[in-house]
Amino acid sequence: MIRFFTAVSLIIVATAANAQTPYAGMxxxxxxxxxxxxxxxxxxxxxxxxxxxxxxxxxxxxxxVLELADKLDLSVDQRASVxxxxxxxxxxxxxxxSKLLEQEADLDKQFASRTITPESLKATTAAVALTQGQLRExxxxxxxxxxxxxxxxxxxRYAELRGYGDKPMKHHH
Numbered sequence: 001m002i003r004f005f006t007a008v009s010l011i012i013v014a015t016a017a018n019a020q021t022p023y024a025g026m027x028x029x030x031x032x033x034x035x036x037x038x039x040x041x042x043x044x045x046x047x048x049x050x051x052x053x054x055x056x057x058x059x060x061x062x063x064x065v066l067e068l069a070d071k072l073d074l075s076v077d078q079r080a081s082v083x084x085x086x087x088x089x090x091x092x093x094x095x096x097x098s099k100l101l102e103q104e105a106d107l108d109k110q111f112a113s114r115t116i117t118p119e120s121l122k123a124t125t126a127a128v129a130l131t132q133g134q135l136r137e138x139x140x141x142x143x144x145x146x147x148x149x150x151x152x153x154x155x156x157r158y159a160e161l162r163g164y165g166d167k168p169m170k171h172h173h
Contacts, residue, residue: 031104032111042097045090050136054143060150060158061143062086068161072154081149089142096135103128 026032031039041048051061062085065072069079107124110116150158159165 031101032108033104034101039101042101043094045093045097047093047139051139051143054140055162056164058155058159059143059147060155060162061139062089062146064162065146065150065158068158071161072150072157074154078149082146085142085145085149089138092138093135096131096138100128100131100135103131 029035034042038048047061047063051059055061055064062082065074065082066079066086069082074082103124107116107128110120110124147155
């Protein structure tokens with residue numbers, strides 16, 4: 001019985017220690033504030049949830065529409081239009097993602113080298129915020145554009161296929 005309580009006590013102590021150090025292991029990241037997945041997503045121009053305000057309010061994005069093109073019965077013209085939007089979105093998002101990675105790396109370097117000052121902190125975080133805003137706008141605007149290409153039936157089907165329920169999404173123009 002004493003062994004059981006000792007084992008349980010050790011588990012509780014280990015769990016408490018882990019709960020107090022949720023960032024353990026992150027100190028080895030190249031850019032401390034970004035996971036490897038985030039770095040890869042930014043470099044590839046992926047949305048990373050930046051357009052959820054649009055997506056979850058009835059504005060499908062070009063990437064997911066293309067993934068579901070067959071199930072949405074996209075016409076050849078619709079497919080070409082959405083593909084052009086997707087390509088344009090990537091052409092804008094990739095350079096912005098690269099810029100954001102550079103800015104985050106600079107912020108990290110300033111802290112790592114102990115050269116950060118209140119002034120450089122303010123300037124660097126303002127630059128990061130501006131780039132994040134531009135990147136988010138890029139993804140959101142292509143959700144806005146994609147809606148004009150789809151029929152009400154396709155919008156409804158998209159919502160079903162994405163698991164948003166059987167309520168039709170409003171067709172926005």
